[in-house]
Amino acid sequence: MYKSLVIVESPVKAKTINQYLGDNYIVKSSVGHIRDLSSNQSKKRKSTQNSYSKNYEKERLIQQMGIDPYKNWNFQYHILPGKEKIINELKNIANQVNRIYLATDLDREGEAIAWHLKEVIGGDSSKFVRVVFNEITQHAIDKAFQNIGQINMYRVYAQQARRFMDRIVGYMISPLLWKKICRGLSAGRVQSVALRIVVERENEIRNFIPKEYWKLNVILMSSEKKNITLEVTHYKNKKLILNSKAEVKEIIKKLKKQSFSITDQKNKILYRKPLAPFITSTLQQSSSLNLGFSVKKTMFLAQKLYEEGYITYMRTDSCFLSGNAIKKARNYIKNNYSIDFLPKKPNIYLNKKNSQEAHEAIRPTDVELTIINKNKIHADAIKLYQLIWKQFIACQMKPEKYQSITIKVVTDQFKLKSSRNITLFKGWTKIFKKTELIKYNISDFKIDNILFIEKIIPNQMFTKPSPRFNEASLVRELEKKGIGRPSTYASIITKIKDKGYLKVKQNKFYATKIGEVLITQLKKYFADLVDYNFTARMEKKLDQISSNKISWKNVLNMFFENFLRQFEQAKKPSEEGGMINNITILTDLHCSDCNKKMGIKTAITGVFLSCSGYNLTSKERCKNTINLIALNDIDLTKKNCINTKELKKKCEKCNTIMDSYLINKNLKIYICENSPICTIYYIEKGKFESPVYLSKKLYCDKCKCNMVLKIGKFGKFFICSNTVCKNTRKILPNGEISKPKLEPIPFPDIMCSKSNAWFVLREGISGIFFAANTFPKSRETRSPFIEELAQFKHLLPEKLHYLADAPKIDEEGNKVLVCFDKLNKTQYIASKKEGKFTGWSAFFIKNKWCIYNKS
Known part of the structure; x- marks a missing residue:
């Protein structure tokens, strides 16, 4: 009984912390959550008259959910599969130590994991203490272990309340959606609200009618041959609004009759303050915009940086910076950028309302560490670190100083204006910008200077709808509406993408059609579930539970009472006011196989035509379907394509814009956007522009059978008509058909290092690679060396011979292996020494290998 046990969530975190603690501590990892709500299937019962009574269905649902909302929210947890060995090890060590430090993350999830660990390990509860730290450094670890505490049960209650609500929504609504709409659908308490944001933007864009307008710019010249461009802003003291070319011509005629001189010039000195240090949401947005990383990837990389001790905790909505961190930043600015860039007092940033956590913003743990060693961490993680480092330093620098110059020209009938900003002092922007200051002589133009027209530039423009969301703007919108928490944005976006409710x-x-159908139904029958204000208020209530202001069970009771009332109504038959079924809309088109009518069907894979004979008995059943190609998928920028105005056909019943699809080159169908609730459709005959992949007859590269077009959950693809073959080819974003995949090539003479298996050469999204022939039993993979490909060149297809002929070693004798350039989607080669890249590489350009040596 002389050592203490420290339990963290991540093995990497455990390894890092172990460096700072002495021999009297054993550091172990739980590898995330160890328990979750039970999900037991009810046992089969003998068929009796009351077997499927309401009570039985309720009991069955309670067993499946693992919680009982009817009995004071009783709950049942189970050990997650695969965690038994970890728990047994922790229990054994716990029996041999006199103190157990629960050092899980400092958010609600971390608090809940700490509680679960305490419950599962059991024993003397006085042995357990809670320890939290915002960064993994010697200073932070020492301070944390000097300020131990206990598990905050109110934060655990908040996490449980959120988990219970999510479980109810998922387990109760999903089966209803399968029955009413189609299998595979699900709803989430927060995910559905995020999907609604995308769907409503989709509807706004679809129904938007562009309006023409014009802007006029005039280039005026002074007597000294100096030019200045001004915009015509007013005509007869009213804002100038031009809606047609005829109006523009009339205004230009009048402009040419005017005399011009500068009537006003204003010079203002303005300052642009630095942005606050990163919180989770702003890091996700900045990473998406500047580095092109998805929210999911950003959080993964940030987690690695935190666990390795490079940055502070990455799940935070607080802009607070510790005094010690600010002091180090100011010293760095003074020593590296001079005193001119250092404000007299530190810059302090206020938190937003309802900020959940009290810990620090995201910042580097060591401000002197500007670049991380590439051998220690992934290159993309280094890019993210540099982004965090720059933001932190910049937030403690002086504002950017610039001069705003506005020049006005007023004539008898017109007002013209020109504005520009001139940077006088870079301030915090010096970290991000390397351009020199622009010199601008404001004395070039003075009041009463006479100017002459050199050129009038009319610009035709059209109003545009709000732009579609990307990951950064969707995160910003979620934050603005108070939906979810920054730590959950990655999982929210990932779930609605993986479910097929939206495509990228x-x-x-x-938004996909099935995503639109889902939101339409949820808005009608579960209004609170997808209501922005209701969801935001629920997040506030979870915060109040954390701070012991309200009871977690009272919050759950109010939520469940309201939810149950809507659920009972929704599950009624549609004729009694229940959720409307996803019907098949019969059309005038006939099946080519059985001559029965074809119907419009909406499923998770999209909209398609299905034979009405599908639901007949097995002998008479017809499974014929026709894929519909959304006209949005056609490149309308090409000449002689469909006019965009033709796409704006409106439904005679709903007066909404109809979705348009190609059936084939000669048939087009318009379907009301409110289908299947609205059954209006139109079929149009003619000759229509079609995608490249529709105009090609494709044969399977394996068995030479015809390949047919299909639309799946993740897009369009061709599949071999031979059901035994099942070979597929993807449709690329540009409409081209992907090249045939490389067939796996056995290399029995090249053995794996971790098992008795041998390697197989395969091709994936990142080029060719070696994989164990016993996959998935052995998951060993690696890049092939050039010498290996050269030795077995006779096994390779001709398209890979260029790799087999590449240099086998670099100038220093290091072995060369195959790599993949993700940006250009091409293979290249590079050398390694003692497991590390040397900087030597070569690219295959114009049928020859061009060597590039970084050193």
Whole structure:
């Protein structure tokens, strides 16, 4: 009984902390959560008259959820599969120590994990203490272990309340959606609200009618041959609004008759303050915009940086900075940027209302560490670290100073204006910008200077709808509406993408039809679930539970009472006011196989035509379907394509813009956006522009059978008509068909290092690689060396011979292996020495290998 046990969540975190604690501490990891609510399936019962009574269904649901909302929220937890070994090890060590430090993360989830660990390990409760730290450094660890505490049960209650609500919504609504709409659907307390944001933006864009307008710019010249460009802003003391080319011509005629001179010039000195240090949401947005990282990837990389001790805790909505951190930042600025960039007093940033946590903003733990060693951490993590470091230093620097110059020209009938900003002192922007200060002589133009027209530039423009959301703007919108917490944004966006409720094109979110149908139904029958204000208020209530201001069970009772009332109404038959079924809308088109009518069907894979004979008995059943190609998928920028005005056909019943699809080159169908609730559709005949992949007859590269177009959860693809073959080819974003995949090539002479298996050469999204032939039993993979490919060149297809002919070693004799350039989607080669890249690489350009040596 001489050592203490320290339990953290992550093995990497355990390894890092172990460096700072002495021999009297044993540091172990729980590897995340160890328990979750039970999800037991009810046992089968003999068929009796009352077997499926309401009480039985209620009992069955309670067993499945692991919570009983009817009996004071009794709950039942179970050990997560695969965690038994970890728990047994922790129990054994716990019996041999005199103190157990629960050092899980400092948010609600971390608090809940600490409580679960205490409950599962058991024993003397006085042995357990809670310890939290915002960064993994010697100073922070020492301070944390000098200020131990106990588990905050109110924060645990808040986490449980959120988990129970999410479990109720998921387990009660999902089966209803399967029955009423289609299998595979699910609803989430927060995810559905996020989806609603995207769907409503989609509807706004679809129903938007562009309006023409014009802007006029005039280039005026002084007698000294100096030019200045001004915008015409007013005509006869009213804001100038031009809606047609005819109006523009009339205004230009009148402009040419005017005489011009500068009537007013204003010079203002303005300051632009630095932005606050990163919190979770602003880090996610900045990472998306500046580095192109997804929210999920950003949080993954930030987690690694935190666990390795490079940054402070990455789940925070607090802008607070410790005095010690500010002092180090100010010293760094003074020593590296001079006293001119250092404000007299530190810059202090206020937290937003309802800020959940009291810990620090995201910052580097060591401000002197500007660049991380590439051998210690992934290159993308280094980029994220540099972004965090720059933001932290910048937030403690002086504001940017600039001069705002506004020049006005007023004539008898017109007002013209020109504005520009000139940077006088870079301030905090010096960290981000390397451009030199622009010199501008304000004496070039003076009041009463006579000016002459050199050129009039009319610009035709069209009003635009609000832009589609990307990850950064959706995070900003979620934060603005108070939906979810920054720590949950990554999981929210990932879930609605993985479920197929939205698709991503060129980093923009597009709502799918099934996503629109889901939100339409939820808005009608579960109004509170997708109501922005209701969801935001619930987040505030969870915060109040954390601070012991309200009872967690009272919050759950109010939520469940309201939810249950809506649920009971929704599950009634549609004729009794219940949720409307996702019906098949029969059309005038006939099935090519059985001549029965084809119907419009909406499923999780999209909108398609299905034979009405599908639901008949097995002997008469017809499974014929026709894929519909959304006209949005066609490149409308090409010449002789469909006119965009034709796409704006309106439903005669709903007066909303109809969705348009191609059936084939000669048939187009318009479907009301409110389908299947609205059954209006139109079929149009003609000759229509179609995507490249529709105009090609594709044969399977394996068995030479025809390949047919299908639309799946993750987009369009071709699949071999031979049911035994099942070969597939993807449709790329540009409409082209992907090249055939490389067939796995056995390399039995090249053995794995971690098992008795041998390697197989495979091709994935990151090029070719070696994988164990016993996958998934052995998951060993690695990049092939050039010498290996050269030795077995006879096994390779011709398209890979260029790799086999590449240099086998670099100038220093280091082995060369195959790498993949993600940006250009091409293979290249590089050398390694003692497991580390040397900086030597070569690229295959114009049929020859071009060597690039970084050193």
